[in-house]
Amino acid sequence: DVKVTQSSRYLVKRTGEKVFLECVQDMDHENMFWYRQDPGLGLRLIYFSYDVKMKEKGDIPEGYSVSREKKERFSLILESASTNQTSMYLCASSVGSVSGNTIYFGEGSWLTVV
Amino acid sequence: AQTVTQSQPEMSVQEAETVTLSCTYDTSESDYYLFWYKQPPSRQMILVIRQEAYKQQNATENRFSVNFQKAAKSFSLKISDSQLGDAAMYFCAYRDLERKYGNKLVFGAGTILRVKS
Numbered sequence: 001d002v003k004v005t006q007s008s009r010y011l012v013k014r015t016g017e018k019v020f021l022e023c024v025q026d027m028d029h030e031n032m033f034w035y036r037q038d039p040g041l042g043l044r045l046i047y048f049s050y051d052v053k054m055k056e057k058g059d060i061p062e063g064y065s066v067s068r069e070k071k072e073r074f075s076l077i078l079e080s081a082s083t084n085q086t087s088m089y090l091c092a093s094s095v096g097s098v099s100g101n102t103i104y105f106g107e108g109s110w111l112t113v114v
Numbered sequence: 115a116q117t118v119t120q121s122q123p124e125m126s127v128q129e130a131e132t133v134t135l136s137c138t139y140d141t142s143e144s145d146y147y148l149f150w151y152k153q154p155p156s157r158q159m160i161l162v163i164r165q166e167a168y169k170q171q172n173a174t175e176n177r178f179s180v181n182f183q184k185a186a187k188s189f190s191l192k193i194s195d196s197q198l199g200d201a202a203m204y205f206c207a208y209r210d211l212e213r214k215y216g217n218k219l220v221f222g223a224g225t226i227l228r229v230k231s
Contacts, residue, residue: 033218033219035221040123040223041223042118042120042205042221042222042223042224043205043219043221044221045218045219045220048218058218088157090157090159092159092219102161102164103161103219105158105159107156107157107158108157108158
């Protein structure tokens with residue numbers, strides 16, 4: 001089975017801290033994504049990457065950055081965490097450029113910024 | 115930009131009965147994919163069903179089927195013989211064929227489905 005692993009399930013951070021959310025997939029997928037999920041808003045795309053060292057802004061990139069140094073790992077970085085970044089963050093991956101390919105999701109990381 | 119709208123924040127269904135979840139979307143593209151994802155309390159997103167826009171035939175997966183109306187830009191999910199395990203948040207999602215969008219999924223706000231025993 002495809003596995004997308006988010007190393008931290010629950011985090012509590014202070015305002016202004018730098019936060020790293022890590023995601024690893026084990027199926028050699030080219031595409032990786034970071035979404036945040038908020039009640040009433042569904043999932044919104046923060047950043048995505050379709051190759052190593054390649055990244056593209058999604059719909060809500062402000063306050064976030066990403067890193068993809070290796071194909072299997074895609075990190076989301078909050079440079080200076082703020083309370084409005086309290087949310088659940090979902091990582092996902094998929095094969096290549098064929099749109100119909102299934103996107104696989106991790107189990108999510110709950111981040112609380114206090 | 116593409117948008118997906120789910121107008122039902124919550125739905126309830128009696129066990130063994132049928133329920134339909136609504137979804138509309140907006141796009142100027144002619145070729146795309148549509149999906150329904152299920153998110154149970156564990157938060158693990160699970161693909162329920164997928165529809166290719168160029169196919170006129172509605173997709174079916176066991177008790178799950180869709181009513182795809184391309185002209186109306188409507189994509190509803192029908193769950194037959196509802197089971198307690200169907201209780202979850204359901205998301206409708208859209209995906210372009212064009213690589214320029216990175217094949218990203220655009221999601222609706224979700225519908226919480228409650229199943230009564």
